[in-house]
Amino acid sequence: MEQKLRQEAKALLEQKKIDWIIGFEAGSLKFTTTPLITKDAADTERLVINPFITNNLASFLTEMKGRVAIVAKGCESRSIVSLIQDNKVAREDLVILGVPCPGIIDLAKIERLVGKERDELDDISRDGDKVSVKVNGKKKDFTASDVLFDHCLACELPTPQEYDILLGEERKPSPELKVSGQNIAALKELTSTERWASWEKELSRCIRCYACRNVCPACFCQRCFVEETEPQWVMPMPRWQDNLIFQIIRNIHVAGRCTDCGECERVCPVNIPLRSLTREMYDIVDELFKFKSGMDKDALPLMVHYEQEEAEDLFR
Amino acid sequence: MSKKVNKKDIAQLLKEWSQQFNVLAPSRASGVAEMTEWDGKDTSFLEWYRNTVVPPKASFLPPMEEMFRFRKDEEGYRIEPPSKNGQKQLLFGVRPCDARAMAIVDMTFEDAYKDPYYLEKRRNAVLVGMGCTNPCESCFCTSMGTTPTDSTNVDLMLIDIGDYFLIEEVTAKGKELLAKASGLKEATKSDEAEAEKSKETSYNKVTRKLDTTGIKDRLLESFDDEEFWTKTAAKCISCGICTLLCPTCYCFDINDEMVKGEGARFRNWDSCGFPLYTKMPMENPRSEKWRRVRQKVCHKYEFYPMAFDVIACTGCGRCIRLCPVNWDITQVIESVPQKVKGAK
Amino acid sequence: MKLFLRLCYNGTSFDPRSEMSPESEWEPKLLGFLCRWCSYAGADLAGTSRKKYPANIRIIKVPCSGRVDSLFILKALRLGFDGVLVSGCHPGDCHYQTGNYRARRRIAIIKKFLEYLGVEPQRLQASWVSASEGGKFAEVVTDVTQDLKEVGPNQLFERKKNGAKTKARSEGAARAKED
Numbered sequence: 001m002e003q004k005l006r007q008e009a010k011a012l013l014e015q016k017k018i019d020w021i022i023g024f025e026a027g028s029l030k031f032t033t034t035p036l037i038t039k040d041a042a043d044t045e046r047l048v049i050n051p052f053i054t055n056n057l058a059s060f061l062t063e064m065k066g067r068v069a070i071v072a073k074g075c076e077s078r079s080i081v082s083l084i085q086d087n088k089v090a091r092e093d094l095v096i097l098g099v100p101c102p103g104i105i106d107l108a109k110i111e112r113l114v115g116k117e118r119d120e121l122d123d124i125s126r127d128g129d130k131v132s133v134k135v136n137g138k139k140k141d142f143t144a145s146d147v148l149f150d151h152c153l154a155c156e157l158p159t160p161q162e163y164d165i166l167l168g169e170e171r172k173p174s175p176e177l178k179v180s181g182q183n184i185a186a187l188k189e190l191t192s193t194e195r196w197a198s199w200e201k202e203l204s205r206c207i208r209c210y211a212c213r214n215v216c217p218a219c220f221c222q223r224c225f226v227e228e229t230e231p232q233w234v235m236p237m238p239r240w241q242d243n244l245i246f247q248i249i250r251n252i253h254v255a256g257r258c259t260d261c262g263e264c265e266r267v268c269p270v271n272i273p274l275r276s277l278t279r280e281m282y283d284i285v286d287e288l289f290k291f292k293s294g295m296d297k298d299a300l301p302l303m304v305h306y307e308q309e310e311a312e313d314l315f316r
Numbered sequence: 317m318s319k320k321v322n323k324k325d326i327a328q329l330l331k332e333w334s335q336q337f338n339v340l341a342p343s344r345a346s347g348v349a350e351m352t353e354w355d356g357k358d359t360s361f362l363e364w365y366r367n368t369v370v371p372p373k374a375s376f377l378p379p380m381e382e383m384f385r386f387r388k389d390e391e392g393y394r395i396e397p398p399s400k401n402g403q404k405q406l407l408f409g410v411r412p413c414d415a416r417a418m419a420i421v422d423m424t425f426e427d428a429y430k431d432p433y434y435l436e437k438r439r440n441a442v443l444v445g446m447g448c449t450n451p452c453e454s455c456f457c458t459s460m461g462t463t464p465t466d467s468t469n470v471d472l473m474l475i476d477i478g479d480y481f482l483i484e485e486v487t488a489k490g491k492e493l494l495a496k497a498s499g500l501k502e503a504t505k506s507d508e509a510e511a512e513k514s515k516e517t518s519y520n521k522v523t524r525k526l527d528t529t530g531i532k533d534r535l536l537e538s539f540d541d542e543e544f545w546t547k548t549a550a551k552c553i554s555c556g557i558c559t560l561l562c563p564t565c566y567c568f569d570i571n572d573e574m575v576k577g578e579g580a581r582f583r584n585w586d587s588c589g590f591p592l593y594t595k596m597p598m599e600n601p602r603s604e605k606w607r608r609v610r611q612k613v614c615h616k617y618e619f620y621p622m623a624f625d626v627i628a629c630t631g632c633g634r635c636i637r638l639c640p641v642n643w644d645i646t647q648v649i650e651s652v653p654q655k656v657k658g659a660k
Numbered sequence: 661m662k663l664f665l666r667l668c669y670n671g672t673s674f675d676p677r678s679e680m681s682p683e684s685e686w687e688p689k690l691l692g693f694l695c696r697w698c699s700y701a702g703a704d705l706a707g708t709s710r711k712k713y714p715a716n717i718r719i720i721k722v723p724c725s726g727r728v729d730s731l732f733i734l735k736a737l738r739l740g741f742d743g744v745l746v747s748g749c750h751p752g753d754c755h756y757q758t759g760n761y762r763a764r765r766r767i768a769i770i771k772k773f774l775e776y777l778g779v780e781p782q783r784l785q786a787s788w789v790s791a792s793e794g795g796k797f798a799e800v801v802t803d804v805t806q807d808l809k810e811v812g813p814n815q816l817f818e819r820k821k822n823g824a825k826t827k828a829r830s831e832g833a834a835r836a837k838e839d
Contacts, residue, residue: 034642196778211555267640306761316787
């Protein structure tokens with residue numbers, strides 16, 4: 001897949017069919033990749049596809065001008081479709097290089113299972129359903145479902161539905177989608193006071209770095225509500241009350257456009273379980289309006305569309 | 317002769333010190349690795365390799381701090397300064413990179429205006445350092461003027477020698493601290509040799525190197541190279557992680573909160589990476605991302621050296637490890653072009 | 661709206677209910693966002709028809725229920741209001757054609773989301789009240805106020821009594837509620 005990707009990308013740039021290519025290249029840390037955004041055909045040699053391509057590259061599209069070729073896993077293609085629905089990106093300006101994705105490896109899970117930090121691991125490789133971790137010369141095998149990201153285990157679209165070039169064989173969603181509701185299910189068992197208290201505890205350590213908002217493809221407002229001072233909805237001080245309101249409003253604002261790609265939770269430096277919010281919103285939207293974001297580029301966005309009769313039981 | 321302490325006796329030592337100090341130690345109890353009030357028993361942090369996610373600067377420059385309260389009455393505004401807490405703190409387990417970073421930040425807060433909030437806490441604190449035995453991939457302290465076991469900026473430094481820590485006395489404060497401690501043994505000559513070996517091993521384990529010769533001038537000459545900076549900034553997402561969690565960063569915002577003529581002034585962490593950081597009524601000089609990225613790099617490696625003769629980076633590696641897109645400052649510094657003088 | 665915005669502008673850290681004496685019996689404070697074309701007129705009709713309804717409600721007139729953003733609702737709860745009522749034209753009768761359809765979707769997801777988070781469901785309620793339904797408006801306010809009396813005062817955003825949340829981290833911020 002990698003070879004094909006590099007060839008296609010190079011050809012597209014050389015033939016001036018696109019101005020930019022966005023993809024992944026090897027990162028500066030072990031088992032890490034980093035986005036590669038370039039105009040230079042020579043840079044395409046560095047493009048990679050491996051089990052660590054975590055980022056959702058669609059978040060870069062709203063700031064790019066010109067025609068862009070983008071490497072897209074299933075989650076990216078859903079975000080791209082969502083952006084097309086929102087009229088933020090034109091389909092004609094894109095060349096989507098589809099990558100059927102078997103799921104991305106979560107280093108934190110491996111660290112917990114092996115009991116060692118990532119710097120001490122020698123190698124991680126995947127072969128089908130098996131992930132092998134080499135540490136101190138010894139090999140430990142895991143099933144993929146034990147070490148993939150939670151959002152990958154819940155993936156409903158491993159193969160992009162919108163693409164120009166498909167770089168590999170199509171993959172179907174896993175027959176048993178482990179919709180990682182463990183945390184959500186546990187929360188739903190609590191009383192409402194206990195639930196709110198647990199959110200208070202989690203959001204107390206938020207430092208308002210806004211990484212969760214900035215990695216999100218659905219958050220493309222030039223001026224976010226947190227930056228508004230007239231009126232001032234939330235103060236910039238990192239009190240848990242305002243941190244929680246920030247998350248609540250952010251999730252409501254991206255409802256119907258969030259594809260549960262899980263990036264927000266991955267990038268949070270203080271380990272706040274943000275997917276317990278995004279996934280619940282995703283499920284609410286599905287339950288109330290039978291809407292799954294980013295599936296059909298010709299569909300109307302969630303908050304634009306309406307049916308004559310819906311959700312009436314919530315209104316007096 | 318130095319003293320040593322058995323790792324198993326650290327809890328006891330901290331208990332003794334708790335009697336006169338508010339002891340802070342690394343802990344993951346809150347959900348993230350940071351310095352928090354020691355809970356009285358947990359010493360699992362002794363096995364950690366990494367430094368904390370939230371740097372110890374948070375103890376002197378907290379994410380949110382009340383500066384003073386005010387109240388409006390018929391005569392005008394009455395201001396109540398914060399009560400001086402005067403509490404003595406002991407920060408246990410400070411890594412050399414973070415300790416050096418504190419000394420670097422001190423230069424700013426002790427400059428023309430002496431920041432009372434920061435300095436009161438800083439001067440009332442004792443630092444007990446803990447040397448690193450297994451530097452991470454992201455660490456590059458050895459290129460930034462310090463080492464994994466450097467004792468320069470702490471009051472006591474603990475060097476790992478197996479079952480024991482060798483304790484290096486660095487300052488008078490540290491000596492005083494030791495005098496109050498029980499359960500310490502005398503270190504033998506072989507312990508001291510072991511400590512020297514441990515230091516060397518740690519030093520050699522730092523694999524990431526950064527050559528900073530001439531970086532100040534290279535950055536000065538490349539200031540207007542928009543193409544270079546745009547390329548460098550392309551994948552940055554303008555969040556605040558690298559700045560908020562950097563031990564040498566100290567930017568803050570000030571806000572007033574008021575309801576019905578009564579309120580308080582706060583300061584809280586801010587980041588030059590945020591798009592609105594430099595927004596003023598008429599313009600925003602750093603509205604483009606490449607300017608903000610340039611600012612971050614130049615502040616650390618050019619402007620701070622110009623003002624204080626030291627690079628404001630200690631190689632702690634947090635920015636590299638925690639960046640959502642793995643933007644790596646060492647790669648950026650290495651790639652800053654060497655411009656030939658006179659050529660355009 | 662102006663009062664609401666002024667409250668927003670001035671910050672949120674102080675409890676606006678501080679003027680209430682502790683001895684007086686607690687009365688819920690309900691904030692109502694009424695659409696100018698239907699619900700506000702309906703409320704007015706309730707008044708002219710001398711229909712009694714509790715004075716716990718404070719009304720903000722909005723041009724359409726579709727104007728109500730999640731920010732208003734959360735801000736109201738943050739400021740200390742015990743409940744929020746959003747009321748608009750019946751679906752199909754919106755003066756702006758589709759405004760209340762938007763409101764319907766938005767309020768529906770906000771309600772469900774807040775409930776999941778642990779906000780009592782009675783705190784956000786919504787209704788369709790037309791300009792001729794003065795009686796219905798009085799009924800809605802009465803019922804909502806009763807619900808709020810049962811669910812109790814809004815303590816969602818209260819600072820903990822024991823460990824001031826605004827204390828600097830260096831003084832051992834009681835972040836986690838450890839034993």
